[in-house]
Amino acid sequence: MSIITKTDNGIIYKLKDELVCIEAYGRDIIRVRITRNSTLSDEKWTLLDVEDCSFETEITEGKASVTSGILRSEICDLPWGAYMLSFYKNCSLILRTHEEGEYTSKFEHTDGQNYRTRIIFDARDDEHFYGLGQEQQENFDKKYCSFDLKHWNTKSSLPFVYSSLGYGFLWNNPGIGRAEFAKNHTIWSEESCYQADFLVIAGKTPAEVMNGYARVTGFAPEMPDWAAGFWQCKLRYESQDEVLEVARRYKAEGIPIDAIVIDFFHWTEQGNWEFDPEYWPDPKAMCDDLKAMGIEPVVSIWPTINPDSRNWEMMKDGNMLVRTENGQFGIFDFHGQQTYVDVTSPEAREYMWQQVKKGYFDLGIKTFWLDQAEPEVHPQQFGNLKFHIGNGTQTALAYPYYYAKTFYDGLKNEGINDIVLLTRCAYPGSQKYGTIVWNGDIPSNFDALRQSVVSGLSMSMSGIPWWNSDIGGFFGGDIESDWFRELIVRWFQFGLFCPVMRLHGTRNRQSGYKLRHPNVKEPSGGDNELWSFGKRNYEILTELVKLRERLKPYITECARCSSKTGEPIMRPMFFDFPDDDICYSLKDQYMFGRDILFAPILVQNSTERQVYLPEGEWIRTTDGQLYSGDRWLTCHAEIDEFIAFVRNGAEVSECFKKMKRKIL
Numbered sequence: 302m303s304i305i306t307k308t309d310n311g312i313i314y315k316l317k318d319e320l321v322c323i324e325a326y327g328r329d330i331i332r333v334r335i336t337r338n339s340t341l342s343d344e345k346w347t348l349l350d351v352e353d354c355s356f357e358t359e360i361t362e363g364k365a366s367v368t369s370g371i372l373r374s375e376i377c378d379l380p381w382g383a384y385m386l387s388f389y390k391n392c393s394l395i396l397r398t399h400e401e402g403e404y405t406s407k408f409e410h411t412d413g414q415n416y417r418t419r420i421i422f423d424a425r426d427d428e429h430f431y432g433l434g435q436e437q438q439e440n441f442d443k444k445y446c447s448f449d450l451k452h453w454n455t456k457s458s459l460p461f462v463y464s465s466l467g468y469g470f471l472w473n474n475p476g477i478g479r480a481e482f483a484k485n486h487t488i489w490s491e492e493s494c495y496q497a498d499f500l501v502i503a504g505k506t507p508a509e510v511m512n513g514y515a516r517v518t519g520f521a522p523e524m525p526d527w528a529a530g531f532w533q534c535k536l537r538y539e540s541q542d543e544v545l546e547v548a549r550r551y552k553a554e555g556i557p558i559d560a561i562v563i564d565f566f567h568w569t570e571q572g573n574w575e576f577d578p579e580y581w582p583d584p585k586a587m588c589d590d591l592k593a594m595g596i597e598p599v600v601s602i603w604p605t606i607n608p609d610s611r612n613w614e615m616m617k618d619g620n621m622l623v624r625t626e627n628g629q630f631g632i633f634d635f636h637g638q639q640t641y642v643d644v645t646s647p648e649a650r651e652y653m654w655q656q657v658k659k660g661y662f663d664l665g666i667k668t669f670w671l672d673q674a675e676p677e678v679h680p681q682q683f684g685n686l687k688f689h690i691g692n693g694t695q696t697a698l699a700y701p702y703y704y705a706k707t708f709y710d711g712l713k714n715e716g717i718n719d720i721v722l723l724t725r726c727a728y729p730g731s732q733k734y735g736t737i738v739w740n741g742d743i744p745s746n747f748d749a750l751r752q753s754v755v756s757g758l759s760m761s762m763s764g765i766p767w768w769n770s771d772i773g774g775f776f777g778g779d780i781e782s783d784w785f786r787e788l789i790v791r792w793f794q795f796g797l798f799c800p801v802m803r804l805h806g807t808r809n810r811q812s813g814y815k816l817r818h819p820n821v822k823e824p825s826g827g828d829n830e831l832w833s834f835g836k837r838n839y840e841i842l843t844e845l846v847k848l849r850e851r852l853k854p855y856i857t858e859c860a861r862c863s864s865k866t867g868e869p870i871m872r873p874m875f876f877d878f879p880d881d882d883i884c885y886s887l888k889d890q891y892m893f894g895r896d897i898l899f900a901p902i903l904v905q906n907s908t909e910r911q912v913y914l915p916e917g918e919w920i921r922t923t924d925g926q927l928y929s930g931d932r933w934l935t936c937h938a939e940i941d942e943f944i945a946f947v948r949n950g951a952e953v954s955e956c957f958k959k960m961k962r963k964i965l
Contacts, residue, residue, distance in 0.1 A: 303378050305360050310351060311367040312358055313341075314376050316384060318408075321376060323386075327352030329370035329503040330513050332473075333386070336496035337408045337416055346475050346498075347702050347730035348517055372468075372503035388468070390503045395466045399423045399486050411493040415695065418474075418497045419490035428466050429885055430482050431873065432763040434459035434727075435740050435756035437749065441873070441888035443482050450478040450491075450698065451683070452675035455741035457726045458698060459763040460489070461514065465875075465885055469502040469510045471517075471729065475699040477683050492684075493694045507762075507876045508868050514764045515867030519733025521766050524800075524860035525719040527597050528737070529853045530559030531846045532803035534599075535829035536775075537564035539818045540580040541587045544598075547830060552594050556831060556843055557850040560597040562670055562723075562805070566823035571603060571639055572610025574653070575660035580818060588665035599723065600661050601670040604653070604704060605639035612656060616642065621649035623676070624687040632678045632686065636822060641676045644703040645696070646689035654711035667717050669708050671736075674701040674726040701726040702734075709734035723803075727765055737767040737801050745774030745785060745806060750792055751903045755888055757799060761869030761876075766860070768871065769801035773829075778808045780827055784905065786834050787940060791902050793845050794943040798899040800856070800870040802849050804829060841941045844960055851956040859894040870894060878915040887913060896951035900936065900944040910944065912936045918949035922957040 304315040311324030311331075322341050326332040330352070334341050356369040363378035373389045379400075388396040399421040408416040430443040436456040440446050443462060450458045450472070460472035460480065470489075472480070478491040489499065500517065504510035515521075533551065538544045544561060551558040569577045576584045591598045606613060606622065616622050623632065623641040631638025643649045661669075678686065686693030688700070705722050712720050720735035727738045740756045743749040753770040760768045773789045780786070796802045808827035816824055827833070831842045859870045869876070870893065874884035877892050890900035890912060898919065900912040914930040921928065921936075922945045928934065936944045947954045 303363055305365045307358055312365045323367045323374050325354055325356035325367055325369035327516055328354045329372045331367060331369055331372055331374045332500045334496050334498050338414050342495050346473055352516055388501050390467060395468050397423045414495055415493045417492055418494050419488050420497050422487040424484055424486050428464055430462040430464055432462040432759055434763050435760050437752045439752055439755055441755045441758055447481040452726050454677050455743055459729055461729060461763050463510055463762045469514055471500040473498040476695040506879050512867045518730045520867055521732040521864050522735050523864045524857055526857055527559040528721045529856040531557055531849055532560040533558055534562035534803055534805040536807035537825050539821050539825050545590055548591055548594055548596050557846055558596055560599050562599040564601045570609050572606030572612050574656045585664040597668055598666050599668045599670055600666050601672050603673045604642040607637050607639050621646055621652055626685050626687055643689050644707050650707040654707055668721050671704055671722055671724040674704050674724045676700055698728050702728040702731050705731050705734040705736045732765050738765050739769050742775040744776045745778035747905045749774050757871050758873050758891055761872045766863040766869045767800050769799050769803050771805040772796040773806045775806050778806050780808050780833050781811050786838050789834050790838055790841055790940055793842050795901045797845050797849055798893040855953045881915050883913055896948045896953050898946040902938055908939055909937050919946040920949055921946055
């Protein structure tokens, strides 16, 4: 027989071998913690403090409930010494634990007070799941899929899903685990943790659920105007002169450009956060020149470090580096064995920021590209990593959160408020630090383009409103080939309707390419500017960048809405049309803000596709024709066209009227 007591926010349920805490964490939000230990941990990880809200508790013999708004959780004894945990939204069952074996929640001892844990729920054929971060695959609906909860290059595991039944589920455990959405059950598991910890967030609409998620993990800040424009980037500009040469040509040719990125190995050594004076003799003057042209300089940061760095001894002896439980320091081999700064340590964060401040910020740089944010380790045995906050098996997913926090806090302390951080990985709460996440080093092909659409939509339903991909893909782009010149245009069209529009990639060196600086440690790839892909493409891409410039007020307004409500900018069709069942099956068209519907061409040599128009009236941007919704259309788009519709009467339609082709 269980013993049930009230707490300040809910109830404690005690049964042999298990301790369960159910509490109202905010309006329509309930948090559950379950452990086999004798006490619960108060660790919130990246959650914000509990939100003040009204709630009700009810306790009877062998049964208790906690109600917050439209969400109610019930726990009750089962005859064989276990229990059942259920969740109801407006009195309708949405989630219930599932019996498999002796216990509903499985605990297998690993070490100390930690357990291999899994929580099992009933599966429902009428339920679909969206979110869970990003990786390179085409399953937007996660139903009947399973995923490792583990970061690597191209994969960000954000353990949150939105259910088509109208609730969100946040697995609040930053360790290595797995999520399974099988036909016979749904399982969330952790390889080692002190307790299972999860939140259920209810809402009448997807917008209300995402608002609840933001209330417990943080809202994104407002996006500065420049960040909504066009970003120029390549792997890589080798010198100060090359950066300024490219910037001046963009300006001379009248092409809007808002940011230019100085990528990796501009430094003297990994772990020395500074410019190499041989190739960057006066970086402050360079930054001043860029800013005079209205271009934001962005600098790549790696958190890797090795014994050749001047910061090595101080950081090593001060326990400011990621250590190993067994073996030597090296956990990433790139120009020698590297380890990572332990950004989960407050002392390490402060020390790293002070080096970055001297090497970059004091020269005029306030926007940083946080690469290697997972962190990338080989082999991916996170249990061998020792962080300030614990062993990697139990904490590794939180690394990108603290990496962004390092720079956000440092910039805030310097009085900077319009903070933008481009990062390769994220965790719940990263959005409040102004992070723009991209999907990593993906190949240059149409498969990767299709997968990028799914990645962007999945991240939007994981609470990350600022997202982008490398336009054109990262690996293997042959800029002289017809196939890549088609790909770069279709990807640019997709990038036009992403929260951030950034051209990047390591291109194959074109015929006749000459190395500018043969002795650099990491030489650049081929050219990657708008004029690099042929005369016809130059005209097409220039028009797209000019359209992006006109769309900036619309995009920044969408970002302002996101900072207030938690709604994503790029979002799946069901977000705005939750009562339309067809919209839950659409993974290759989406809403860009509230008024633009975009359907990218994602197949090579294709100029046609099917598009679904939901209810309402829609105007095709290419011809101004008005269409009624609730129907499928066959739409045509030559290489210099894209398929987009705007809501009838929306002000943003004016942005499309100045395009050279037959546009509104």
